[in-house]
Amino acid sequence: MNQESRPTSATTWLNRRGFLAGSAVLLGANAMAQKTTPTPKPAEKIPPPADKAQTPGPSAPTGPFVLAPLPWAENALEPHISAKTIGFHYGKHHKGYVDKLNKSVEGKKFAEMKIEDVIVETGKDPAMASIFNSAAQAWNHAFYWKCMEPKGGDEPKGKLADMLKADFGGFDGFKKEFGDAANGQFGSGWAWLIVEGGKLKVVKTGNADTPIARGAKPLLTCDVWEHAYYLDYQNKRADYVTAFLDHLVNWEFAAENLG
Helix, strand or coil, X not given: CCXXXXXXXXXXXXXXXXXXXXXXXXXXXXXHHHHHCCCCCCCCCCCCCHHHCCCCCXXXXXXXXXXXXXXXXXXXXXXXXXXXXXXXXXXXXXXXXXXXXXXXXXXXXXHHCCXXXXXXXXXXXXXXXXXXXHHHHHHHHHHHHHCECCCCCCCCCHHHHHHHHHHHCCHHHHHHHHHHXXXXXXXXXXXXXXXXXXXXXXXXXECCCCHHHHCCEEXXXXXXXXXXXXHHHCCCHHHHHHHHHHHHECHHHHHHHHC
């Protein structure tokens, strides 16, 4: 065998030493790379567009009477009534009446009654004015929301249209009388279309008063308390009433109430 082709023990040791040194360098380099490579951050959550952001709803009242949800989104009546107005009107004012009613009937017989019966009974007794006001305002507002719808305001049809013609001379005659009542209500209150004695009538009530306290059947109402329109119309109540009649009235709901 050729002796020159066989490595000596010293040569073998040096080669091994070089291999180990090289491996150590590679391992060290890998370790440094792992230390210096930044850890990727988790992807940030992108907030939804502003027009799709969800506004927290009012907390649920505690007691026998509940705050029913709105029949449409808070911004559904824009541009005629803004989401800001609805948010305050529903989430603060309406909820406030329901909360106060629940507190005022705690431990009393009224807590076991339907809200309509509470209104009728307390409306006869001035000493019960606080309960009456809260109950009537809670009911009035729940009814008012249903009287409006997006893209409403078209003329009614069928039986209701026929009765408007018979009792007001037509739709335009009704709109004028209803608008006069709504704009003519001094201070806070409501304008109503009711049926009484088989005939349609327009009436107005002050503050919390409501036709159901006297046995009348309401078909439609417009809230003319300032909190219903002031953020959008300031002192121009007439513009709000016109928008209500021309663009918001839910005539299908009114026809259902007529039966």
